[in-house]
Amino acid sequence: MAADTREHQQPNELPKGVVIGKDGKPCRSCTSKRDFSSWAQMTKSSLKSGAGSTGAATGAVVGASTAAAAASTFSQTPTTDDCPADVETLGRSTWTLLHSIAATYPKTPSVSQQSDLKTFMGVFSRLYPCWVCAEDFQRYMEKDHIQVGSRDEFGKWLCEAHNAVNVKLGKNTFDCSKWEERWRTGWKDGRCD
Structure with a gap:
């Protein structure tokens, strides 16, 4: 009996924003939930129709009608919070953790604490x-x-x-002179009290 190869099939083209992992498959942690869902819908559709390719996807942009169909399918799907984190959720959570570490870091850290933080950030980045x-x-x-x-x-x-x-993502920047108010003490207007 021949092995079922459907799980390895991918459409020839990927929706814009889908990042391919080092294993050659779409990377959920590097892709927004919307874009990953578009890819998943395309994959399901191609499997149902018998279309698809066994070759690795190259990241080409999908035609406008396919992308629109995938987006409309996504918008009809209820969102859940119990799915693996996408790149946006992961990013927000990561910045919250890192800024919270900064807020609780000692005013005058010991040599050991400085070394620990450097080590943590290096390992974390890897x-x-x-x-x-x-x-x-x-x-x-x-x-x-x-x-x-x-x-x-x-x-x-x-x-x-x-x-x-x-800046790379086209988002607004933050006034870094207010980092402690945002992440440690709370805003002076009392809204965090």
């Missing part, structure tokens, strides 16, 4: 689930070395790193 994001952050840390001499120094360095990512 283990991050989105390989594209991980490599980008590693390059950032090579160019702008991590600053761990104090809470304020690390908090501002991290804020600038976050802003660098926001």
Whole structure:
């Protein structure tokens, strides 16, 4: 009996925004939930119709009608919070964790604490689930070395790193002079009290 190869089939083209992992398959951690869902719908459709390819996808953009059909299918699907994190959820959660670490980092850390933070950030950047994001952050840390001499120094360095990512994504940047108010003490207007 021949082996079932359907699970390895992919459409020849991928929706815009789908990132291929190092294993040659779409990377859920590197792709938004919407784009991953579009790809999944396309894959299901191609399997039902018998279409598809056994070759690796190259990241080409899908035609407008296919993308629109996939998007409309996605919009009809209820969203759930118990699915694996997409690149956006992962990013928001990661920045929350890192900024919270900065907010609780000592004002005057010991040599050991400084070493621990440098080690953590280095390992973290290598283990991050989105390989594209991980490599980008590693390059950032090579160019702008991590600053761990104090809470304020690390908090501002991290804020600038976050802003660098926001610029690449076309998002607004944050006033890094207010990082501690945003992540440690709460806003002066009392809305966090």
